Amino acid sequence: MSSQDLQALKRTNTELKRAIRHFLEAAPNSGPLAVQVNNIKEAIKSNEAMFTFASLVEQYAKMKKNFDNVDYQNQKKDLAKFKAIVKKTGTRNLSSNQLEKVETLLAELNTAQPAHTVLMSAGQTIDYFATDLSNLRESSSVVVKAEDVATDETGVVAADVHLASKKLLKDVVVVSKQLTKTYPNDEFISGILREASSVKEGKGTFFTAINLLERTTTYLTLLIQQERCATEEMLNDIHANLMNAISQTCVVKKLVDSSQDSCDKVSQSMANELQNMEVKAKSIDTLSGMQQHIKDSVSLIAKLMNSYSDEQKQIHRTNEATIQELTSQIESTSNFVDQLEKQLNVAEETSLIDELTTIGNRKGYVLRINDERKHWQITKQPLTLMVIDVDNFKSINDTYGHSIGDQVLKCLGQTLKKHIRNSDYVARFGGEEFVIILPATEIDRAVQIGQKIQGVINNLKFELRKKNKVLKMTCSFGIAGFSQKCSNSTDVFNLADKALYKAKENGRDCIVVAKDDKLVKVEAEKAMT
Ligand SMILES: Nc1nc2c(ncn2[C@@H]2O[C@H](COP(=O)(O)OP(=O)(O)OP(=O)(O)O)[C@@H](O)[C@H]2O)c(=O)[nH]1
Numbered sequence: 218m219s220s221q222d223l224q225a226l227k228r229t230n231t232e233l234k235r236a237i238r239h240f241l242e243a244a245p246n247s248g249p250l251a252v253q254v255n256n257i258k259e260a261i262k263s264n265e266a267m268f269t270f271a272s273l274v275e276q277y278a279k280m281k282k283n284f285d286n287v288d289y290q291n292q293k294k295d296l297a298k299f300k301a302i303v304k305k306t307g308t309r310n311l312s313s314n315q316l317e318k319v320e321t322l323l324a325e326l327n328t329a330q331p332a333h334t335v336l337m338s339a340g341q342t343i344d345y346f347a348t349d350l351s352n353l354r355e356s357s358s359v360v361v362k363a364e365d366v367a368t369d370e371t372g373v374v375a376a377d378v379h380l381a382s383k384k385l386l387k388d389v390v391v392v393s394k395q396l397t398k399t400y401p402n403d404e405f406i407s408g409i410l411r412e413a414s415s416v417k418e419g420k421g422t423f424f425t426a427i428n429l430l431e432r433t434t435t436y437l438t439l440l441i442q443q444e445r446c447a448t449e450e451m452l453n454d455i456h457a458n459l460m461n462a463i464s465q466t467c468v469v470k471k472l473v474d475s476s477q478d479s480c481d482k483v484s485q486s487m488a489n490e491l492q493n494m495e496v497k498a499k500s501i502d503t504l505s506g507m508q509q510h511i512k513d514s515v516s517l518i519a520k521l522m523n524s525y526s527d528e529q530k531q532i533h534r535t536n537e538a539t540i541q542e543l544t545s546q547i548e549s550t551s552n553f554v555d556q557l558e559k560q561l562n563v564a565e566e567t568s569l570i571d572e573l574t575t576i577g578n579r580k581g582y583v584l585r586i587n588d589e590r591k592h593w594q595i596t597k598q599p600l601t602l603m604v605i606d607v608d609n610f611k612s613i614n615d616t617y618g619h620s621i622g623d624q625v626l627k628c629l630g631q632t633l634k635k636h637i638r639n640s641d642y643v644a645r646f647g648g649e650e651f652v653i654i655l656p657a658t659e660i661d662r663a664v665q666i667g668q669k670i671q672g673v674i675n676n677l678k679f680e681l682r683k684k685n686k687v688l689k690m691t692c693s694f695g696i697a698g699f700s701q702k703c704s705n706s707t708d709v710f711n712l713a714d715k716a717l718y719k720a721k722e723n724g725r726d727c728i729v730v731a732k733d734d735k736l737v738k739v740e741a742e743k744a745m746t
Pocket residue numbers: 573606607608609610611612614618619620621622623626647648649721725
């Protein structure tokens with residue numbers, strides 16, 4: 218309904234009120250109609266146009282029914298007044314249907330029908346008015362609240378509302394269809410679409426459409442908020458990850474001196490861009506704006522990370538080359554150290570060997586006797602020393618020369634080595650003096666070994682071809698063992714040496730053993746040959 222029609226409706230309302238007032242002047246204020254007359258009086262006072270109009274008509278219709286049933290004496294007078302009012306009403310702006318009805322009524326009035334017939338016609342006309350207006354009120358009431366139509370400025374009318382409802386419904390369907398494409402699995406949106414599609418035009422359509430639209434809007438707002446939250450969360454994640462990356466970059470920076478400057482630049486630039494991103498994100502309030510922002514941010518971050526990655530690759534290449542070079546240097550140094558170690562080992566071994574005889578030397582003896590003594594202390598197995606000195610060696614040197622003397626010493630060293638066990642140890646202690654360490658050997662057993670060696674030496678023959686002579690030699694032996702009383706290596710050696718000198722004193726070529734605090738010469742006949 219256009220605003221023009223609304224104005225017409227208002228005017229009709231005013232006219233009706235006026236007509237009813239005239240009628241009320243003649244209406245009884247007591248009796249069966251009094252209640253309805255009072256109701257109409259109250260309704261007329263109200264300024265609620267649509268409501269009042271329809272209500273008046275209803276009340277009027279009810280009163281008319283009562284009129285039909287009651288025989289009033291002044292019916293004719295009322296009819297005359299009513300006729301005048303209807304005539305007057307017929308000259309006012311009415312809708313075409315209403316005007317048609319009024320004209321029909323006037324035609325009947327003019328034909329001077331009996332009062333009862335005229336009133337019946339008037340009643341029918343008013344009934345028509347009542348139905349027409351009641352329908353109007355029905356469609357209006359769903360969209361127009363009483364307070365909305367209370368003022369003359371209100372321009373809302375039923376037809377407008379009807380059209381608006383249809384349009385709104387259509388819009389809701391279109392919007393929810395589009396949303397269904399975007400959110401195909403969203404139950405709420407598909408529910409709205411179903412509801413909007415199934416709404417039938419008629420009573421309450423407008424409010425239903427408004428309600429659907431409101432629910433859709435609220436839900437959309439919620440979705441946007443959710444997406445906004447998710448987006449912010451995503452940005453926060455990106456931010457956190459990048460800050461982590463930057464902190465790691467700082468660690469890398471410390472490690473890689475060569476690329477320190479470039480790392481600083483990249484880190485600084487990334488931190489600045491991230492700050493900008495955060496500030497921008499807070500000022501964005503549309504979903505598309507946020508999406509674009511994320512897109513831009515991600516591409517910026519990717520760019521920064523790529524440039525950082527390129528620099529790191531360059532650093533890595535440089536480091537790899539340096540590492541390779543260092544590795545080869547370490548390898549060659551390691552080889553060199555290995556060689557030195559071997560040489561050192563050889564030198565160490567050599568330093569313990571007597572050059573002339575190739576058996577152990579005095580240093581070798583000292584190292585070995587210390588080890589054996591420790592072992593003796595732990596195991597308490599007997600440990601014995603045998604000292605051997607060539608008799609009158611000076612005369613050999615003097616008679617045959619120093620070189621022959623060396624040969625004799627060499628031969629003696631090899632002979633001694635040959636006649637001892639692998640676990641024993643022989644060394645040239647100095648000059649023509651030799652020492653044999655005999656682990657796990659009692660004094661008596663050592664004496665037996667000494668006698669055996671003495672026999673071997675006595676049988677050695679050195680043929681001096683040039684001089685056509687055979688050289689023979691003898692040795693003197695001193696034997697002593699480790700004990701509680703004599704447990705120091707030097708003391709035991711000295712004791713054995715004493716025994717040796719005792720043997721020299723006893724005429725050489727004999728064995729003297731330190732036993733029970735005495736130096737005892739081993740009887741010659743007991744010697745084993
Ligand atoms: N050829 C040679 N002679 C050495 C070596 N070391 C020591 N001599 C000699 O050995 C001799 C030892 O003589 P002395 O200490 O008097 O002893 P000795 O002649 O064996 O007499 P007694 O030991 O008392 O039987 C010295 O003439 C040293 O020069 C050596 O490596 N080679």
